[in-house]
Amino acid sequence: MQKKLNVVPFVSVENMMRLVLDIGIETCIAQIADCIEDDFRRWPEFDKTPRIASHSHEGVIELMPTSDGVDYGFKYVNGHPKNMKDGLQTVTAFGLLASVDTGYPVLLSEMTILTALRTAATSGVATKYLARKGSRTLALIGNGAQSEFQALGLKRICGIDTVRLYDIDSTATQKCAANLAGSGLAVVVCTSPEEAIQGADVVTTCTADKQYATILTDNMVGAGLHINGIGGDCPGKTEIHRDILLRSDIFVEYPEQTRVEGDIQQLDADHPVKELWQVITGDVQGREDDRAITLFDGVGFAIEDFSALRWLRDALKGSTRFAELDMIADPDDPRDLFGMVERERARMM
Amino acid sequence: MQKKLNVVPFVSVENMMRLVLDIGIETCIAQIADCIEDDFRRWPEFDKTPRIASHSHEGVIELMPTSDGVDYGFKYVNGHPKNMKDGLQTVTAFGLLASVDTGYPVLLSEMTILTALRTAATSGVATKYLARKGSRTLALIGNGAQSEFQALGLKRICGIDTVRLYDIDSTATQKCAANLAGSGLAVVVCTSPEEAIQGADVVTTCTADKQYATILTDNMVGAGLHINGIGGDCPGKTEIHRDILLRSDIFVEYPEQTRVEGDIQQLDADHPVKELWQVITGDVQGREDDRAITLFDGVGFAIEDFSALRWLRDALKGSTRFAELDMIADPDDPRDLFGMVERERARMM
Known part of the structure; x- marks a missing residue:
């Protein structure tokens, strides 16, 4: 079976809720805690940096990257206390796991729910x-x-x-x-x-x-x-x-x-x-x-999100709680990005 | 019309190709160049930081954030020269635009093609x-x-x-x-x-x-x-x-x-x-x-990606070249994330 190079598995909010309910909330937290404990035990292996924060009067938007040399993960997360009065979440988040070897993303996920799980873990x-x-x-x-x-x-x-x-x-x-x-x-x-x-x-x-x-x-x-x-x-x-x-x-x-x-x-x-x-x-x-x-x-800390994302990747095995996102340009010839765009013209007719 | 708070517009590779062909490649580059010129003209307004790079033997994965105080943007991009011999792209990228006021993402897009356009611009x-x-x-x-x-x-x-x-x-x-x-x-x-x-x-x-x-x-x-x-x-x-x-x-x-x-x-x-x-x-x-x-x-530099993303946001107006991604958890009561998950149980039956 040919692997679809353009596709990144994506876990929507709905799929995250359903996956968590499939497994059970407490079990999810316990499994993520095991991942965090494993990753903290090999702490020196990780690239670590304080999160990259963009502060404004109303709140903060942050990127939290880390890598263990095999996988790379980052989370986008905001913190806007005044959001609540407007019916918005104080904190929303999404994250990504990628392969260090190729730089290709391998998983994109909502992380508002996942962050609550990993924070509890x-x-x-x-x-x-x-x-x-x-x-x-x-x-x-x-x-x-x-x-x-x-x-x-x-x-x-x-x-x-x-x-x-x-x-x-x-x-x-x-x-x-x-x-x-x-x-x-x-x-x-x-x-x-x-x-x-x-x-x-x-x-x-x-x-x-x-x-x-x-x-x-x-x-x-x-x-x-x-x-x-x-x-x-x-x-x-x-x-x-x-x-x-x-x-x-x-x-x-x-x-x-x-x-x-x-x-x-x-x-x-x-x-x-x-x-x-x-x-x-x-x-x-x-x-x-x-x-x-x-x-x-x-x-x-970023490693906890990394742990949560690699837990999610494993939890998805055998599950249908994800969609396939056409996120990576994949021309037949990697040097021919332009030709790929031009050839799409014929498919639009 | 109620705005769907959970939804982030997403431009896939296919939609990006079609949008670019709708508008014309040269016109896209010229329009993005105008955005870059405008943004470079107000350079001091931007939060600037060197990109955050995670280097490995095979390549690099980078995050490139910036903000003008109203919009926040970042790009994920890798550079893996050895990918080409495996039929993979040397560079792949995706990016996000968010509202500084709420921290909510407003646009997610493939950026392999968009990066080629903005680099030319x-x-x-x-x-x-x-x-x-x-x-x-x-x-x-x-x-x-x-x-x-x-x-x-x-x-x-x-x-x-x-x-x-x-x-x-x-x-x-x-x-x-x-x-x-x-x-x-x-x-x-x-x-x-x-x-x-x-x-x-x-x-x-x-x-x-x-x-x-x-x-x-x-x-x-x-x-x-x-x-x-x-x-x-x-x-x-x-x-x-x-x-x-x-x-x-x-x-x-x-x-x-x-x-x-x-x-x-x-x-x-x-x-x-x-x-x-x-x-x-x-x-x-x-x-x-x-x-x-x-x-x-x-x-x-990150500001060029920011310019490209805000160009894309404007170019999408009146276009159907995007999908709606269920990426933001949106409980009826922002404090009740847990209840939102639990209530999904009934909808799974």
């Missing part, structure tokens, strides 16, 4: 390595588009059985609680961050304001907590009070990027942080003891 | 501003995928009426000559670069080897010539002998990028060069006199 990996053993209760502060995925990811990967929800907008909390009904998680609706955090082993903050916010303040955080700070992910956007950072062991994806975008942008540029991948390889200790406060200052 | 703009008045004869060295577009672009934009063709592979020259038959250009097939350049007012070099080549040597280049050096466009890939560079007035797109990728990578980092956009605005003199040798060391 990353929190799952961080929590698995950093939270106290036997952690069962998650406080989820910020109940927007990421929240249910975080809850299900930490349930499946880390054994969380209870979520305590808080959002500044109570309708978001109601939406999240309704979506998690029947998930097997005990859901507790809270009316303040202080209430949400009571008795929590793990906190995930995933709020969307583009400003220096302090969702978590110092007096709220007791010994032994693990925090996933997910929403502080661009310059000028933080969620966690500086005093908490100073009491925490801080773990990051890629320091060069996190120091600019993460909650640690509030700290000195040489404040000690540990890299999550080195905890996974065993080169760096994760949690020191049961009283330590651990903070994963997650901003989202 | 850029050479046309450079030649219009830098070649001697009354230039009529073009030597085209390298008769591969770019060559016919260069010839037609310079015909339309600069009044070239004769092309003298040379390629190290004579079958490429035959292909180019056949494609240009009936174009209105007088075509002269040559058997050496020296022969091709005889009597030429303008030379375009567009060869594809990834190595330090010297397609043009010093004794070949006489007074008054304008050279478009198009094929020397990545580290380790040059076409023009250093001695010619030292005798030439050199014009570039974006010095920070050209010093790494262009033929001037052979020169000291502080060798004086002029920026084409400043010639267009009139801030910098182009050609000094009829005996000067002018060299446009073109490597391809």
